[in-house]
Amino acid sequence: xxxxxxxxxxxxxxxxxxxxxxxxxxxxxxxxxxxxxxxxxxxxxxxxxxxxxxxxxxxxxxxxxxxxxxxxxxxxxxxxxxxxxxxxxxxxxxxxxxxxxxxxxxxxxxxxxxxxxxxxxxxxxxxxxxxxxxxxxxxxxxxxxxxxxxxxxxxxxxxxxxxxxxxxxxxxxxxxxxxxxxxxxxxxxxxxxxxxxxxxxxxxxxxxxxxxxxxxxxxxxxxxxxxxxxxxxxxxxxxxxxxxxxxxxxxxxxxxxxxxxxxxxxxxxxxxxxxxxxxxxxxxxxxxxxxxxxxxxxxxxxxxxxxxxxxxxxxxxxxxxxxxxxxxxxxxxxxxxxxxx
Amino acid sequence: xxxxxxxxxxxxxxxxxxxxxxxxxxxxxxxxxxxxxxxxxxxxxxxxxxxxxxxxxxxxxxxxxxxxxxxxxxxxxxxxxxxxxxxxxxxxxxxxxxxxxxxxxxxxxxxxxxxxxxxxxxxxxxxxxxxxxxxxxxxxxxxxxxxxxxxxxxxxxxxxxxxxxxxxxxxxxxxxxxxxxxxxxxxxxxxxxxxxxxxxxxxxxxxxxxxxxxxxxxxxxxxxxxxxxxxxxxxxxxxxxxxxxxxxxxxxxxxxxxxxxxxxxxxxxxxxxxxxxxxxxxxxxxxxxxxxxxxxxxxxxxxxxxxxxxxxxxxxxxxxxxxxxxxxxxxxxxxxxxxxxxxxxxxxxxxxxxxxxxxxxxxxxxxxxxxxxxxxxxxxxxxxxxxxxxxxxxxxxxxxxxxxxxxxx
Numbered sequence: 231x232x233x234x235x236x237x238x239x240x241x242x243x244x245x246x247x248x249x250x251x252x253x254x255x256x257x258x259x260x261x262x263x264x265x266x267x268x269x270x271x272x273x274x275x276x277x278x279x280x281x282x283x284x285x286x287x288x289x290x291x292x293x294x295x296x297x298x299x300x301x302x303x304x305x306x307x308x309x310x311x312x313x314x315x316x317x318x319x320x321x322x323x324x325x326x327x328x329x330x331x332x333x334x335x336x337x338x339x340x341x342x343x344x345x346x347x348x349x350x351x352x353x354x355x356x357x358x359x360x361x362x363x364x365x366x367x368x369x370x371x372x373x374x375x376x377x378x379x380x381x382x383x384x385x386x387x388x389x390x391x392x393x394x395x396x397x398x399x400x401x402x403x404x405x406x407x408x409x410x411x412x413x414x415x416x417x418x419x420x421x422x423x424x425x426x427x428x429x430x431x432x433x434x435x436x437x438x439x440x441x442x443x444x445x446x447x448x449x450x451x452x453x454x455x456x457x458x459x460x461x462x463x464x465x466x467x468x469x470x471x472x473x474x475x476x477x478x479x480x481x482x483x484x485x486x487x488x489x490x491x492x493x494x495x496x497x498x499x500x501x502x503x504x505x506x507x508x509x510x511x512x513x514x515x516x517x518x519x520x521x522x523x524x525x526x527x528x529x530x531x532x533x534x535x536x537x538x539x540x541x542x543x544x545x546x547x548x549x550x551x552x553x554x555x556x557x558x559x560x561x562x563x564x565x566x567x568x569x570x571x
Numbered sequence: 572x573x574x575x576x577x578x579x580x581x582x583x584x585x586x587x588x589x590x591x592x593x594x595x596x597x598x599x600x601x602x603x604x605x606x607x608x609x610x611x612x613x614x615x616x617x618x619x620x621x622x623x624x625x626x627x628x629x630x631x632x633x634x635x636x637x638x639x640x641x642x643x644x645x646x647x648x649x650x651x652x653x654x655x656x657x658x659x660x661x662x663x664x665x666x667x668x669x670x671x672x673x674x675x676x677x678x679x680x681x682x683x684x685x686x687x688x689x690x691x692x693x694x695x696x697x698x699x700x701x702x703x704x705x706x707x708x709x710x711x712x713x714x715x716x717x718x719x720x721x722x723x724x725x726x727x728x729x730x731x732x733x734x735x736x737x738x739x740x741x742x743x744x745x746x747x748x749x750x751x752x753x754x755x756x757x758x759x760x761x762x763x764x765x766x767x768x769x770x771x772x773x774x775x776x777x778x779x780x781x782x783x784x785x786x787x788x789x790x791x792x793x794x795x796x797x798x799x800x801x802x803x804x805x806x807x808x809x810x811x812x813x814x815x816x817x818x819x820x821x822x823x824x825x826x827x828x829x830x831x832x833x834x835x836x837x838x839x840x841x842x843x844x845x846x847x848x849x850x851x852x853x854x855x856x857x858x859x860x861x862x863x864x865x866x867x868x869x870x871x872x873x874x875x876x877x878x879x880x881x882x883x884x885x886x887x888x889x890x891x892x893x894x895x896x897x898x899x900x901x902x903x904x905x906x907x908x909x910x911x912x913x914x915x916x917x918x919x920x921x922x923x924x925x926x927x928x929x930x931x932x933x934x935x936x937x938x939x940x941x942x943x944x945x946x947x948x949x950x951x952x953x954x955x956x957x958x959x960x961x962x963x964x965x966x967x968x969x970x971x972x973x974x975x976x977x978x979x980x
Contacts (some may be wrong), residue, residue, distance in 0.1 A: 259757070338873050358875030359759040360829030379877065380759030423759055450764065454753035484746055 243268050246566020250556050254366045254373040257382035258430040266434055267407070269552055270392050276548035276555075277392070280316070290319035293350035293558055298340070299376070300326040300356040305518060305543065306376050306386075310353050313550035319350070337361060338368055345369040350561055351554055354378070359423075372557035374550075380423050380482070386517055387427035389549040391435060393542040394472060397513055409436030414466045414508070416442040416498055417476025417525055420449050421483065424517045425476060429457055442466035444497070446487045447478075463498050467507040474515040475500050475526045491524050500526045505536070513538055574601045574932070574975030579610035583619025583936060586626070586908050587926045596624050598932040601974035605928045619936050622969060625908050627933030628890060629924045631813055631915035632708070632735060632789045634865040636668075638676050640886040640952035642978055644862070645935035645968035647676065650919055652735075653683035654710045660686050660694045662702040669703030675973050679705040679919050681735055684723050690714040693723055700730055705919045706787070708735035711836060711881075713771050715741045720775065724782035733785040733811075733918055736775050738796060739837055743767040748877045750838045754823045761877055765840055769795040776803045776810060787918055788812040791857070792837050794847035801856045811918055813859035815885060816892035817958055819848045825958055829876040832947070833958045835863075836881035852910070853901045859918070860910040862889040866954035884952040887945075888959055894939050894966035904939065932975035941967040 243249035249268045252260065279285055295314040299307050307323060314321035324344075337356070341364075344352055351372045354362045359379030366373035377383040391408075398404060413432050419425045419441050432439050433456055441452060442460040453459055460466035467473065478487075478494065488494045505512065514530055514537045522528045531537055559567035578598045585592050587606065597604035597614065610616055627647030634652050641649060651668060653659035659668060660683035672678040682704035686692045688711075696707055707727050713736070714720045727734045747763035749755035755762035772788065776799065779786040791797055791812040803810045817835055822842040825833040833839060851857045865882030872879050893907045902910070916924025923931040945962050947955035971978045 336870070336873065337875065337878075338869075356875065358877050360877075361875040363829055364873075364875055378759075379875070380761070382759070426757070426759060449756040450751040450762070451753035451756045455757060 242271070247560065247568055253557070254375075255384055255553050255557060256363050256366060256373070256375045258384050258387050258427045258434070259382065261434070263434045266388070266391070266431060269388055269549070269556065270395060272556065273388075273392055273545075273548045273552040276551040277396075277545065280544070280547055285316050286318065287316065288318035289555060290314070290317040290558060290562075293319045293561065294348065295319045295321050295351045295353065295554060296324060296344050296347070296349040297321065297353045297376070298324045298344060298355075300337075300354070300361070301377070303355055303376070305546075306355065309543070309546040310376060310550050313547050313554060316547070317551055317554055319554065337364065341365040341368045345371065351558055371561070374553055374557065377423055380421055380426070382427045383423040384427050385546070385549050385553060386424050387431035389542060389545040390428055390474070390515060390517070391431055392545040392549055393515070393538050394513065396541060396545065397538045401511075407435040408432060411437040411471045412440065412469060412509075413437045413472040413474065414440045414442055414470045415474045415476065416463055416466065416500070418447045418478045419443045419452065419476070420447045421479040422476050428474065429455055440466045440470065442498070444488060464504065464507055467504060470508040470512055472513045472515060473500060473505065473508055476517065477519065477521050477525055495524050498525060499523075500530050502527065502529050505530055511536065515539060515542060517542065574598065577604070577611065577614045578617060578972075578975060579614040580617045580619050580624055580934065580936070581610060583622055583624035585624045585926050586905055588905075588909075588913060590905055596926065596934070598934065598972065598975040601932050601976075603926060603928055603930045603932050606926070617970070623904065623937040623939055624926065625935050625937050626912040626924050626926055627935045627971065627973065628911045629915035629919070629921075630864065630886065630889065630911075631859050631861040631918065632681070633862060633886070634882060635953070636672060636676075636678055637864060637866055637886060637952050638672065640864065640866070640884065640950065641676060642971055643951040643968070644886040644888070645890050645937065645971055646862070646886055647933035647935070647971065647973045648679060648916070648921070648923060649676075649864070650679045650681050650705060650915070652710065653681055653688060653708050658683045658688045658710070659699075660688065662695060662698040665699045665704050666702035675976065675978050677973075679921065681706045681708040682732075684709045684714065684734065685719065688712070690716060690719060693719070693726060696726060696732065697730055700732055704732070705921065706733045706735055709737055711737060713737050713739055713741045717774060717778065721778045721782060724779050724784035724786070728782050728784035733787050734779070735787050735789055738768050738771040738775065738788045738791060740767040740770040743770065748834060748838060749826060750823055750840050752823065752841055754827055758827065758829065760826070765793045765844065766795065768793045768837065769799055772796050772799045776800075776808055779810065780808050783809075785809040789861070790814055790818065790837060790863070791851075792818045792840050792848060793844045797847055797851040797856050801851070804856065811858040811914070812856070813861050814848055814852070814857050815861055815863040815883075816889060817883060817885070819845060819852060819896070820892060821845070821958060826876070830958070831872045831874060831876055831879035832883060832956045832960065834876055834879050834881050835883060849896075849901060852896060858910070858914045860889065860893050861915065862886045864952070866952045867956045868954045872954075872956050882956070883958055884950060884954055884956050887950055887952060888957060888964070890937065890968065891943075891964040891966040892959075895964065897939070898965070932972060934972040935968050936970040937966065938969050939966045941965060941969075943967055
């Protein structure tokens, strides 16, 4: 196959693979600003496709994508599966619960097994930071990180950026990036890979990021990553353009980090009243799943003109499509992306 | 096997406790003869070719008996940590281990402080001393119960056995694999504050002082911790401490790519703490440099960082890393062997670790400048888990003697 994927943005980026010279998508930390913008721009095509009645394109026909999830997931797995299928790939899901991981097989052996089955892309979610990189080092095909421990969740940050871009565009505030925006990320920062990926991504795109959490849920040294650190949610919200709420990741907590959900809601729950401290029309985001009444009140989560939570989910499919598209271009022999494998 | 004929090592530079001296060294009946003798008729003669004639290294606190690696590194004795499978918490196990290395390597077992190293019930320390234990160790972990720790130290003081303690507050470091800070946060690694060390040291020194016990901290890795040891020494507490080369060569930057060979316990610290360790070696606060030898194969290391086991194979690189401190002019060569041989032997109470008349004839002839490259895949150790893989270094043992008998390193 030699046809080129025509892109309206082609002129803005280096030709071919120079626009995205990575085999894998492990983290936002490995990406340059222009590479993030390239992914977002290329994703627009899939946003449009996903809004049609016929949501199918045979770009990845014949390729096998394995979703290897060593940690429970519903929405991310579903999103990757839909993305692969809409692109025409053969998508296989491997759940750790039903796999030989439970029989004592090491992660590396599992990776080598998947590799031997000639996967064309492997999507990994794992509970340990760095696990995706470990697998990427052992296999021959592109690896996509769908979340590794408390390290990174790059497609989540990309889909958040795309959702935010669309929301701003709908309001007539379209811009190249997020320069000048004040964005608050509030919640369990310590245990959150979403917070780390978003911090890196939003900063790369020009935004000022404020992180807010009680001290026990704020990682030591995060200021060194350029974030403004707050423990007072009201102060963090002051004049904010976007408020991104995170849930408490109780499954990752050993020991007590907060006295009670009630007290947490009192200090850090996003209520309609509290949202008034942010800029007028400030947008509300949440990567899901939400704990309504804990970190976010239903009346905020469901505000039609402010909450873009469902749009985040929509953009997730497009982002995973663009990631699969770009990372398989070399294998598909797309012109300018290297020889066919 | 005993030394049959006297041996005279000529043409070398002797590293004695009184400083280097160019002289012949005679080894007779497995012991070091009076210094300053000339070779006699009937002596076997060995030419040291201008190299250092130094005491064989005494490695204070290793996790495995790995003779080829120890011999490569010039190590003739090692104190074995009780963290074995099963742990060294019974006299029979201690006595078996005490004999296991002879004749060409001596193992000094450290008795488990508590049954199963659980930190709850004190083990049979007196019986284990009689079985050959040269000290007591809490193992890889801190004893969280202060009452148990006090009674242990009191008992150890009565038996005149040194207690090897691990200085990390167990409740603070639970589940952590890294030092809290920018690197751990960027990498999303479960981490604990470095202050866990100072907290543990403060309590253990207070209890040891009360009990009148000798206490040795195998690794003190932070500025705050070293300050605590420094002031305890100044007021006369019987405290000593050690370090492994990883903590004076590397900081937590070495974990940035999730390399599990840099997963250690205690974890690698910040760069300012690494500098503090180097200062403490120079000013004498740190008494001992040990390898912490803990060879770990792929089943323990080829895993995500937080799932991997801590530890490094250090026996082969110990001497070269300590000699790098001499090249950096942090210490002199006499002090280098004080750190890796004389002080460890003194802490264990064995007549070895120094070029001194009547001491065991454990001798390493060392070419301090010989260049070589550390290669994980080509090590003598049972596993090549070194964080120094690929690093060029200098200093190799050219000949090794245990009790006057030649060993091929």
